[in-house]
Amino acid sequence: MAKQRTTRIQDILGLINAFCPATLAEEWDNVGLQVGDPAAEVSTVTVALDPTEVTIEAAIAEGAQLLVCHHPLIFKPLRQVTPNDTTGALVTRAVGAGLAIISAHTNLDRARGGLNDWLGAKVGLKQMQPLESIDGQLFKLVVFVPQEQAGAVAEALFAGGAGQVGAYDHCSFRGDGVGTFRSGDESNPYIGESGRDESVAEVRLETIVAKEHLGRSVARMLKAHPYEEVAYDLLPLANSRNDVGLGRIGRLEEPESLGRYAQQVKELLAADHVRVVGDPEKQIAKVAVCGGSGASLVAAATRQGADLLLTGDVKYHDAQIAESLGLALIDAGHFATERIMIDGLATVLSSGLQQKNLDVKVLPLSLEQDPFRVI
Structure with a gap:
């Protein structure tokens, strides 16, 4: 029997780059390996939305050598790494425990079959295409x-x-x-x-x-x-190339009223609440989605004939603009529209490892909560 090849952090990074290449990321973004040695061995990988104290401690408790997150731990260059600031403390803890951290952020948002495809499929969209394609x-x-x-x-x-x-x-x-x-x-x-x-x-x-x-x-x-x-x-x-880009646009199998569809979205995404812009009786057939913060896509959604944009983090004036354009909005929040990536990316990694006959355990960490509470 052939000896099982040792799996290293760089092997996992290769799987991620094959699925959502770092070259798809926005220029301002910081994706890829943020903490750790690419040559280090790995037997357990954990996946989370954010690299927080909670998820880092959970990964360490699981005996993981790698935590793959959507949001980067390090966005800007650090002047120092000490336990006296939030980011420095997390980096110090991860390094001390031998835990590497990888981010797949806007590259995962834009990738074919990535976060926005998962979100669109979750809320019932068919025949999806990028809402705002990268210049092909x-x-x-x-x-x-x-x-x-x-x-x-x-x-x-x-x-x-x-x-x-x-x-x-x-x-x-x-x-x-x-x-x-x-x-x-x-x-x-x-x-x-x-x-x-x-x-x-x-x-x-x-x-x-x-x-x-x-x-x-x-x-x-x-x-x-x-x-x-x-x-x-x-x-x-x-x-x-026209198969990658920000957001997705597709059609519902059957048109729904805005009010009824908003309730369905709330339940499907397990959101605490959703905010809605538009007439609850408006018929919704063509839907644009963008996980996280997608209010900048109001104009793109309107140009492509969307009846509705589903996203998070919508500001007051963005809502006014959408209303003036006749575009309905459902704001389900940043957290609820992005946490779908935890199971999605865990499945991608598990499948890729299995295809390469690499014996690595992949664990989705679903213990994070939306920091916002409605009173």
């Missing part, structure tokens, strides 16, 4: 690099978000060839001498880059490339 323009980037630097340049491109094709990352094509050049008197060539014809064994490195990652990928490539003048091509592709 794709480019092929071709760069010529000396053979010995090809790996470093490729890694720089991947770190910038290049090489993502569906559920696969680090995708590239590499072919060997010979590059020729003659450098001018004012140049400082990496290879050869000024004024002489030179030839060098090079690799033609090709990869795919989405428009939103183009600038960052090219900048990292240029920094890693050894040449003064880098020869590269950017080719716009006819194929595009």
Whole structure:
């Protein structure tokens, strides 16, 4: 019998990145491994909404080596890590207990089959599509690099978000060839001498880059490339990507009145309460959803012909705008619209581990509560 391979934190991170690539995250977000050693062994993974004292202690009590959360523990750079501030105390406790922490935040929100798909399915939506798609323009980037630097340049491109094709990352094509050049008197060539014809064994490195990652990928490539003048091509592709983005929009199997559907949503999401904007008798057929804070999608929902936007954290003026546009709202709260990710991501990880024949236990932690109380 083949010996069971040791599972490491980086293996779990790989599963997460395959499902919801870090490249899908908003620029301001901080996703991925936040605390811990990627090479550390793991036998038990816990999943929670937030990395709080409660969930960290629960993970430690379960003997877990990893806590996967939706919300990041570290949003901004820390000046210091001490037990004297909230974040520092949590980091210190996790490190001391050998508990790594990973965040899957806006990348999970945007991913195909991710949080917003789970939310939409939970409240009865069919035929779902992204409410606000990421610009789907794709480019092929071709760069010529000396053979010995090809790996470093490729890694720089991947770190910038290049090489993502569906559920696969680090995708590239590499072919060997010979590059020729003659450098001018004012140049400082990496290879050869000024004024002489030179030839060098090079690799033609090709990869795919989405428009939103183009600038960052090219900048990292240029920094890693050894040449003064880098020869590269950017080719716009006819194929595009439109299956990822923020929020989802779909249809109910049968139209419902706003009042009745709001009651159903409250029960389905086990919410303490919901807030509603619109006529309770309005017929709802086409519904947009966005877990967490989605009031910024009022205009997108209206453009796509939604009768209703289901989200959380709606402010007074956002509600006024929606009302003026004839868009009904159900605000079920940040917590109730996002905690569905606990079981959803736990299922994804369990399935991925099973497919790879990795013996790791995945435990959803469902002990968190909405901090708000209605009196």
